[in-house]
Amino acid sequence: MARRPTVRDVADAAGVSVATVSRALSGARAVKPEHRELVMRTATELGYRPHSVARALRRARTGVVGMVVPRIDNPFFPQVVSGVERALQVHDLALFLCSSDDDPDTESRRLDLLAERQVDGILVVPCTQTASAPALDATRASIPLVQVDQRATGVAAPFVGIDDAAGIAAVIGHLIATGRRRLAFVGADPENWSGGRRVAGFREWAHDNDPRAAARVALGDFSRESGRAAAHDLLSRDPEIDALVCANDLIALGALDAATELGRKVPIELAIAGFDDISVATACRPTLTTVRQPVADIVATSVATLLALIDGDDASAKETLLPVELIVRGSA
Known part of the structure; x- marks a missing residue:
């Protein structure tokens, strides 16, 4: 025709x-x-x-799900996004991806954009615990919304994530069991949900087991350069530190850089452990001991929760915490 x-x-x-x-x-x-x-x-x-527009008008749906992540240069988030896109394809849904660039104002504008595009629902990884809350709360009042991996406090929307404190406890337990005695923590801004939970886990251990370790904490952001600078500072000020617990793998890679610069042999003189188990964790030397997040389960649960909301299932108070796994490799 x-x-x-x-x-x-x-x-x-x-x-x-x-x-x-x-x-x-x-x-x-x-x-x-x-x-x-x-x-x-x-x-x-x-x-x-x-005709997609006519079909959307008849069904009051667009067949598009929005997603906002803090950054796309952190290898963890592209891994999540890729999984979400595959999961949505099974349901004949498309993904509209946005990055907030770790900025609450940008995040708010991205949520407004998705609302204007009349997406059927939104998956969001909030960039902060408090500053992200107003925009998320306003958006979820009119559009089904699920918080993924990180959350904004006080927002009555489902959350799918992990037990960060359990992950840090597993790392510390392994380090102590292998003879490390002077632990330090290299992390990120505690205003970030994951950053806050992970440093809190370390401080809780320090409070109960080694009060002096509470002073061996350096915070920056979730980047490799921040990890390098913070680890370099800690190790320079306290050469007796024999283990670094890092809030993510990028920070841990930066800590490996700092150890090389200072001539500290890993893992003989210094153990280093990360968090997330991104792809480069096995590409560095030594390979990185880390905490693996169950990305496939996070994706599947987040998408299923959002689709249930879209279909009218009120899960506003639902919280799902998935277990993590310690992966022991060459660095610790």
């Missing part, structure tokens, strides 16, 4: 009514199986494709 085929064309070719075609294409149950098969076969033969 020279023009784009319509529902009427499909109906005429199949010998059924336009209403039957519409119901068959929309998945309505009130269609005989043989009629549904006929309509689908005819639509395929004619090359018919539903």
Whole structure:
């Protein structure tokens, strides 16, 4: 056909009514199986494709899910995004991805943009615990929203993440069991949910087991350069430190850089452990001991929770914390 085929064309070719075609294409149950098969076969033969805008108006849906992440240069988030996109494809949904660049104002504008595009729902990794809350709370009042991996406090939206404190405890337990005695922590801004939970886990251990370790904490951001600078400062001020607990793998890679600069042999003189288990954790030398986040489970649970919200299942108070796994490699 020279023009784009319509529902009427499909109906005429199949010998059924336009209403039957519409119901068959929309998945309505009130269609005989043989009629549904006929309509689908005819639509395929004619090359018919539903008009997305008209379909969205009829269903009050766009078939698009929005997602906001803090950064795309942290290898952990592209891993999550890739998994989300694959999971959505199973449900014939598209992904509209935005980055907040770790800035609450940018995050707020990105959420407004997604609302203007009338996405069916939003997955968001909040960049801060408090400053992100107003925009998330305003958005979730009108659009289904799920917080992923990190959360903003006081926002009545589902959260899918991990037990950060348990991950830090596993690292510390391993380091102590292997003979390390003077531990230090290299982390990120505690206003970030993960950053705050991970440094709190270290400080809780220090309070109960080594009060002086509370002073061996350096905070920056989740980047490799920040990790290098903070670790360099800690090790220069206290050469007796024999283990660094790092809030993520990028920080740990920076700590490895600092150890090399200072001539500290890893793991003989200094143990270094990260968090997340990003792909480069096995590419560095020595390979990185780290805490593995269950990315596949985080993705599956987040998408399932959002789809349930879109379908009207009120899960506003739901919190899902998934277990982590300590991965022991060459650095500790």
